[in-house]
Amino acid sequence: MSSSLVIQLLLQLATAYAKNTLFATSNKNPNNQNPIDEPIDDSPDVNLPDDNNLEDVNPVAEEIFSSWALFIVLFLLCSALWSSYYLQQKRIKAIHETVLSIFYGMVIGLVIRISPGHYIQDAVKFNSSYFFNILLPPIILNSGYELHQANFFRNIGSILIFAIPGTFISAIVVGIILFIYTKLGIESIHMSFVDALAVGATLSATDPVTILSIFNSYKVDPKLYTIIFGESLLNDAICIVMFETCQKFHGKHAGISSVFEGISLFLVTFTISTLIGLVIGILIALILKHSHIRRYPQIETCLVLLFAYESYFFSNGCHMSGIVSLLFCGITMKHYAYYNMSRRTQIATKYIFQLLAQLSENFIFIYLGLSLFTEVELVFKPLLIIVTFVCICVARWAAVFPLSRFINWFSRNRKQARGLTSLSVIQDEIPYNYQMMQFWAGLRGAVGVALAMGLTGESKSALLATVLIVVVLTVILFGGTTAGMLEMLNIKTGCIDDNVSDDEFDIEMPPVKSRNNLNTSSSKYFDQTQTRSRGASEDATYENSGASLIEMTSNQQQSQQQNSDHPMSAPMNNRSASGLISEIFSVDEHAKWFTNFDENVLKPVLLDTFPSETPRNENDTS
């Protein structure tokens, strides 16, 4: 808490200083010759600006203020990251850095609010265009890029069922309860059913950051991990599309036909957005394959980043969902284009995406905290908050348990049809403890709050305050007790073996992983299984570890590609390591069909698989 005091002091100094310069400017004396204290000379007389009078600030003072605003924001980011380090270092699990970020933001927001002058306050106000154009894309891109595809697509059925019908159920349950509650007239809040649904969508976006940091530190069973991670990822995208769909019906008369219209609009948007992402991802793979750009890794890195962002803005520009496009672009890039990149670009893109995502994540929470005081006045209605909190628990319950039963029933039927009865009696697809954990993992995060910022209507401030409080509550309550729940539910932990990693520089990580090592450590596990399933080449590769790293990685890549390209080795290796597990847990004809198509058609077309064409460890000069 001492750091917050320091922040307060610093802030007051900074704002006082900034104000002084502004006053100095406005009260300037033409005979004043002190060049340091009075550098602004061609300013018109400046009155202290108020909200409606911003144009009066002269451009030099404005630049100074924007510098201070940026300084404050970066300082908050540093504090948040430092706290995150401190919490990890001291192994404090009860309080999460997310909460601290919001808290820091609130403290500084309060200081800014009570200090005179409005320029900095206006500069740090929540701006939804910044959020959607700058802060959100890196998080989504990194999620798509870090997603482990073998596990993801092995469990794609369960993930999609939890993500799509689950989110629908959750949003509708929240919407109905809230709609009924507001109709009761206890609070003076009035909204239409479509608006209630929009709030439901807002409150159905589970957070992929907080819970998984805890999962990672305990190395939870990868299957549960994958399902929850995959669900919360797709879930964000789906909530955004649902929210936007609801917003499009805002104020209109919504009949039965609107329901179908809404659903079809949702499906069309989702499908086209997915296609845009896939096409751009494949385009990147083809460009990398058919050019020599990997000889210029710096340009290559820039182009990969730019193309991914293009998918986001193109999709948004076409009234589609940029989030969905970017997510699938990231996944496709990692699945194909990644293997066509130079090693330097592989490393660089990974680090850059991670950095941008982490900064954005932290910044979003700070920004929310800041905007609590610098933005609109929020209206806190305790009863509404309690009802909403109960609401989302009920909605999560209604989504997780019935759908889990459906998945178990479906998978049992499939297994029986394939004659695996003996196994299926023993093992449910999603056993009860997994279901309970899935329920517990329903934390809400930044996407929800950001969507709530986009709410319209008279009760916006009350709803925004409610969403914000509920998000913080879920993070504290569910996040804080996850570790206990894992033990209580007897869920397998300590599952990850760290021997093989795609990233050579992660040795400094302590064995107990935490939030910031989330992606890396998960990719460690995943890369290991992937290497096995794509071609059991790691023995050959790691016998080479006597050679230099460069040769090692090139060999690894090439042998992976050769193996995956070889029609005989692929099925054999698929079976060898993860084949049996996948047989037991999730027999999915569809996934198999796609895997075969991918191995035999897509990868030869999209990957740079012919070692004779452009050997990567050769210093070729043409």
Add this chain to the structure above:
Amino acid sequence: MSSSLVIQLLLQLATAYAKNTLFATSNKNPNNQNPIDEPIDDSPDVNLPDDNNLEDVNPVAEEIFSSWALFIVLFLLCSALWSSYYLQQKRIKAIHETVLSIFYGMVIGLVIRISPGHYIQDAVKFNSSYFFNILLPPIILNSGYELHQANFFRNIGSILIFAIPGTFISAIVVGIILFIYTKLGIESIHMSFVDALAVGATLSATDPVTILSIFNSYKVDPKLYTIIFGESLLNDAICIVMFETCQKFHGKHAGISSVFEGISLFLVTFTISTLIGLVIGILIALILKHSHIRRYPQIETCLVLLFAYESYFFSNGCHMSGIVSLLFCGITMKHYAYYNMSRRTQIATKYIFQLLAQLSENFIFIYLGLSLFTEVELVFKPLLIIVTFVCICVARWAAVFPLSRFINWFSRNRKQARGLTSLSVIQDEIPYNYQMMQFWAGLRGAVGVALAMGLTGESKSALLATVLIVVVLTVILFGGTTAGMLEMLNIKTGCIDDNVSDDEFDIEMPPVKSRNNLNTSSSKYFDQTQTRSRGASEDATYENSGASLIEMTSNQQQSQQQNSDHPMSAPMNNRSASGLISEIFSVDEHAKWFTNFDENVLKPVLLDTFPSETPRNENDTS
């Protein structure tokens, strides 16, 4: 050129599409139930906005437009980078990518200008606050970070002389000639002497990007390389401070006292800014040393980046020069903090700074091209452009040759005083061919144009147009003929040995380096000498290359640190490799004093030199 046609088409489609949606919005039919074509329902009636009527665009349409504006800008960046790759691949040296970037920007700017509607045009307008807060910092930070210090500080005397008095001379010569020319009354341009000096400062910022890409591809003698690189770096910062100093006197009566006032203001600003940068750089080193943050490399990477940016905004907020602070913060970070980072952070910061710098560099040129048509109407005065071009050649001549003679005279005296007469007779400090090359390397770049954007007064448009044309002319004329000059002047090329590099992933680089490999390949050379001078440990280290990379790098770091820490080994090793060269070329007591102070006092205090404290290759968990 076919690509520009494609761009045109695409752009027209995009704008046409965007306009259509806007019109569709404004002419919306309440009974229209097509959900895709008409998603905006709560918009007020929108008239096509003009420049003074922007608030009328509804927020949804605005978001769509901002998506398209960003899409267009990113598309231009992709095109520029792709051209850069193409030029390098085809070894086309006559035309430089900088020119192409400007050209692409101009083409799209023209298309945007002639298409109806103003929103995109306003969105892509040159915004000096974006330039100084977003685009410039990464370039400066990367320059400071990639600077090789051993060579830089060995030649610091020459660099400072060219950078400070050189820039002053250049600015004053340009200022005087322009002032006299405008007083002649041939063009209807009137400006005070201070304004003329500001234009002189604008036109004295040499570009560190274009010329050095060519130097790198020919592996020019590292001494000449370092002097020119160092000069153009410091030069930018000095021009900005000079320009701002002049701007502060804009409109005031400037007497003799103003000259001294201006000089003292300049010196105070420069000194304090440097100190801010140094202090923050040292702070980062100390934090990294005294914390365990290297166990969480992702947080570490973020913090390093944030702290560096803090120096920039803090300095700007204090009315100092953020550029100078950031440059010295980058240098200090690389000199101390870099060795306290985890290996992953070393690699990540390097790649991230490079990526950001490259994107910014390219974007600046595109942005300038765009703003040619989307910004103010520029007034082209051919005679003024010719006079200015001659002007900057004269100014460069007046700065380079007298100062070189002074440096030669000074260094000869020094050497004679130290009894090295026989050598000094043979070798000038800066021989004639180096002087000539230094003159030729006086290209002007983006910083100049960005400063010109900040010019005030009635003749701004004419001056801006002049600066822009002069910059492009120098890039084409001097940049295009540098290769020929190198041969004509008989300057040693092919000097860099690529055996040892700090960056393991650069093997894909072709031997002929070009712009984008600039920093990397220079650091290759430099890291080699640095390794030698800091402790001849590379034999021991590279015998270990049979071991895994992780051990190798840890060993390397530790042995470097041990050596640099060991009071006996440091001077011995300093002499062994680079000692003799430094003895011959530049006997600098001051630098030696600093090197000793650095090795014996600063490094033990700032570097994490005690292997027993926190061994980096140990997977410690506490």
